[in-house]
Amino acid sequence: MSDIAGTTTDLDVTLEKYRVELTGYCYRMLGSAFEAEDAVQDTMVRAWRGFEKFEGRSSVRSWLYRIATNVCLDMLNAGNRRARPMDLTAAAPLAQAALTPRPDNTWLEPMPDARVLPSPHDPAEAAVAKESVRLAFVAALQNLPPKQRAVLILREVLAWKASEVAELIDTSVASVNSALQRARATLAERPEDDTAVSDPLDEEQQKLLDRYVAAFEGYDMAALTALLAEDAIMTMPPFDLWLRGTADITGFMSTMGASCANSRLFPVRVNGTPGFAHYKPDPENGGFAPWAIQVIEISGGRIAGFHCFLDTPRWFPLFGMPLHLDDQAQ
Secondary structure, three states: OOOOOOOHHHHHHHHHOOHHHHHHHHHHHHOOHHHHHHHHHHHHHHHHHHHHHOOOOOOHHHHHHHHHHHHHHHHHOOOOOOEOHHHHOOOOOHHHOOOOEOOHHHEOOOOEHHHHOOOOOOHHHHHHHHHOOOHHHHHHHOOOOHHHHHHHHHHHHOOOOHHHHHHHOOOOHHHHHHHHHHHHHHHHOOOOOOOOOOOOOOHHHHHHHHHHHHHHHOOOHHHHHHHEEEEEEEEEOOEEEEEEOHHHHHHHHHOOOHHHOOOEEEEEEEOOEEEEEEEEEOOOOOOEEEEEEEEEEEEOOEEEEEEEEOOHHHHHHHOOOOOOEOOOOO
């Protein structure tokens, strides 16, 4: 306890400095932005109430991770596994496209970078952290049993020693190594994710995104087709519909999605990748209404995926974006 002075204020400050990294840990475990923040808040409350029993045999950070792990494991006992649309159904051809919603707790949720990514001094550490909150990686984690999930995150993402993880989850080093091996094997069975972006974005990636914004805001399907990979994917949670390929994506945007013409896109940082807050024209109130948080995936110099999260009353406040824009918005 030597790293904490005796006052309540000091304890609050000490706990608070771990909030972002704990939120990142709980997000990877749970796949939900809001459940992760609830889990961290529960962790903080438990730590505050139980601090008198903290004997200082481990660091405060390790103690908090132990509490957070137990909170997440308790939450995961309900058995819910969050997913992306392509984890649940086959791609729908445009002729059969139907917007069928599923409950909120079905879906892997987007997360602002600022809430889950601390600012490490080591660029390599920062790169690992960004990779480990990408949608594809967090979706892959959801296929692991909860304890394997915790072991893999602690060992592979946070670089804890096997002995430290064993102490944290009250098991042996051999059990930790076995769980890690099984987790790696499960992840290796999934299709390889070759999407990647530089940090910061390199010149070509930034130009690609600039062209994407111009094509989307201009609703220029020919220009958009030129920017999309041939097998690009578009998803729209809470709807389970997802589309693959430029013809079906632009065909959908020109028909069922035609109300998005003349939209505005504003950059956000989400899940370690570029993204946009998407506003579309609001014919009832004038100006622009929020429509989606877009998560953009880039591969081979093209847009490989754009994932549109449509529950705007939840997402836009989370990303600090207003719920209405006037006509002068740029």
